[in-house]
Amino acid sequence: MKLQTLSEVNIERAARRPVIVITDTANGDQRLVKAKDIATDPLRAELSKQLRMGKSGMIEAAGKKLFLNVYAPTARLVIVGAVHISQALAPLARSLDYDVTVVDPRTAFASPERFPDVPLIAEWPDVALPPLNVDHYTAFVAVTHDPKIDDPALLHAFARDCFYIGALGSRKTHAKRAERLKAQGASDADIARIHAPIGLNIGAVSPSEIAVSIMAEITAELRLPKENVKEQAA
Amino acid sequence: MLNRDEDILQAAEAWQKAGHGVALATVVETWGSAPRPAGSSLVINDDGTFLGSVSGGCVEGAVVTEALDVIASGQPKMLEFGVADETAWNVGLSCGGTIRVFVEKVGQS
Numbered sequence: 001m002k003l004q005t006l007s008e009v010n011i012e013r014a015a016r017r018p019v020i021v022i023t024d025t026a027n028g029d030q031r032l033v034k035a036k037d038i039a040t041d042p043l044r045a046e047l048s049k050q051l052r053m054g055k056s057g058m059i060e061a062a063g064k065k066l067f068l069n070v071y072a073p074t075a076r077l078v079i080v081g082a083v084h085i086s087q088a089l090a091p092l093a094r095s096l097d098y099d100v101t102v103v104d105p106r107t108a109f110a111s112p113e114r115f116p117d118v119p120l121i122a123e124w125p126d127v128a129l130p131p132l133n134v135d136h137y138t139a140f141v142a143v144t145h146d147p148k149i150d151d152p153a154l155l156h157a158f159a160r161d162c163f164y165i166g167a168l169g170s171r172k173t174h175a176k177r178a179e180r181l182k183a184q185g186a187s188d189a190d191i192a193r194i195h196a197p198i199g200l201n202i203g204a205v206s207p208s209e210i211a212v213s214i215m216a217e218i219t220a221e222l223r224l225p226k227e228n229v230k231e232q233a234a
Numbered sequence: 235m236l237n238r239d240e241d242i243l244q245a246a247e248a249w250q251k252a253g254h255g256v257a258l259a260t261v262v263e264t265w266g267s268a269p270r271p272a273g274s275s276l277v278i279n280d281d282g283t284f285l286g287s288v289s290g291g292c293v294e295g296a297v298v299t300e301a302l303d304v305i306a307s308g309q310p311k312m313l314e315f316g317v318a319d320e321t322a323w324n325v326g327l328s329c330g331g332t333i334r335v336f337v338e339k340v341g342q343s
Binding site for chain 2: 001002003006007009010013014023025027028055056057058067069070071074097
């Protein structure tokens with residue numbers, strides 16, 4: 001791999017933009033395709049397919065065996081609510097290679113003592129969230145139990161393409177939340193994107209167990225083929 | 235701490251810029267039960283220092299040895315490991331799968 005290609009891959013990844021490196025495995029010839037150039041590439045069909053699946057693999061094109069190495073951005077988890085569950089969720093998500101950010105305007109909750117080494121933003125969602133550039137490679141959870149904080153956070157998530165949205169609360173709490181969000185302009189499709197009650201049903205009780213159930217659900221959403229997610233996660 | 239792909243590629247760039255010979259080994263194909271998916275990579279420098287993995291640790295030693303050859307020659311190589319391989323008893327994949335690993339030098343023109 002040329003040093004320039006490697007540098008460009010590293011720059012794109014730092015900016016959280018997907019990039020694909022195409023290698024002719026017979027002779028090592030290589031080229032790099034940035035996400036924005038895929039639509040005009042001769043291999044656009046294959047490139048978009050691999051990127052959509054987030055998988056690298058071999059293809060054959062014009063008699064050549066080509067390896068498409070898909071470098072998707074590192075998955076990220078935005079946690080709204082610096083609560084007890086989040087103290088278990090943040091380190092668990094980091095051990096699963098997620099970049100984690102915790103947002104909570106309540107400084108008594110969002111303290112470095114409670115969240116050592118985790119990026120913390122002690123601001124309201126309307127200030128904290130826009131600069132985070134929540135994207136397709138982001139999982140978003142709202143766990144404060146406080147509508148003043150969770151509701152605007154969820155409205156922000158609806159406007160973004162994040163791959164997972166979860167919100168803490170019983171079915172009853174969630175039904176009330178759905179009414180409030182719809183009154184603020186959310187659609188039925190938006191509401192349907194929320195995983196609530198949050199997490200896979202594994203009978204979780206303690207904050208750590210709830211964290212496991214949340215990360216299991218996020219993993220299923222990230223990794224299972226789309227048609228299987230609901231059925232497997234049910 | 236586990237090395238993420240990002241860290242691995244950043245190390246590759248940093249090592250190369252620091253004057254090291256560097257090779258990148260990437261899983262390009264897998265059959266059957268393979269420990270790491272296509273795209274998993276390992277970066278090696280001419281000290282024999284490496285980061286990342288292409289298997290669960292079963293074939294890394296052999297990949298590092300081959301990578302040192304690739305650093306010396308500059309010629310990319312395709313390696314295959316699996317139960318069908320006669321070296322399987324030495325460096326095969328105990329899980330029964332087969333993987334192909336592409337090894338290339340970093341910084342070739």
